């Protein structure tokens with residue numbers, strides 16, 4: 359295996375979204391081409407209710423998928439398709455907006471720790487107007503691979519024969535949440551498809567790549583110069599590995615709509631304003 363090198367370490371932007379939820383946008387607009395098919399990655403994390411209490415009231419999406427992974431705290435989802443879901447710690451919500459969804463994502467707690475990730479995964483042009491789709495994966499139903507030293511929660515893709523619940527032919531996403539259970543330093547080496555764009559985000563403990571420590575809550579972009587990822591893990595660390603096959607199609611974004619052309623964006627805005635999006 360030829361390990362991919364570290365190409366960039368991205369601190370992200372402190373911002374707020376929805377009704378004032380404080381978050382760190384790790385994958386910003388700037389990285390959309392480079393990390394195709396991924397469009398956005400937010401890390402939200404706070405133990406202060408005022409940082410998240412406003413939640414994300416009703417808002418639309420069209421043209422892509424959102425994957426929410428809760429690490430701590432509880433959020434309730436409601437959408438125009440009629441789906442209602444509660445996200446508990448360790449749960450995943452996979453929503454394909456397709457031609458249009460209007461939804462809300464609201465905290466079910468007033469204080470205490472709330473943190474997690476929301477990743478946006480693009481849809482190929484041919485699927486952007488597909489019917490919306492939705493899957494809640496509760497914590498105890500998320501596929502896992504375990505050894506004495508490692509727990510890998512498989513949100514997408516495959517790890518040592520354990521297959522994630524959602525498969526996407528066009529983008530072939532891989533999304534692992536890795537916990538080091540060992541009480542000794544450990545090396546983590548796994549194959550990643552050569553053409554996939556990939557990144558790692560450490561959210562607990564210490565992880566090194568090429569002998570360089572990856573700071574917490576930074577996006578470590580992996581160069582496309584190898585066929586695997588190699589990391590050095592310290593006991594207790596936790597991190598996500600995300601990779602996907604680029605679509606190589608034009609990306610046109612206006613807020614919560616991601617299409618291929620400006621005309622399609624204008625159509626999305628028009629459909630939303632006239633009540634025909636969802």
Ligand code: MN
Nearest residue numbers: 414417419424
């Ligand atoms: Mn949303």
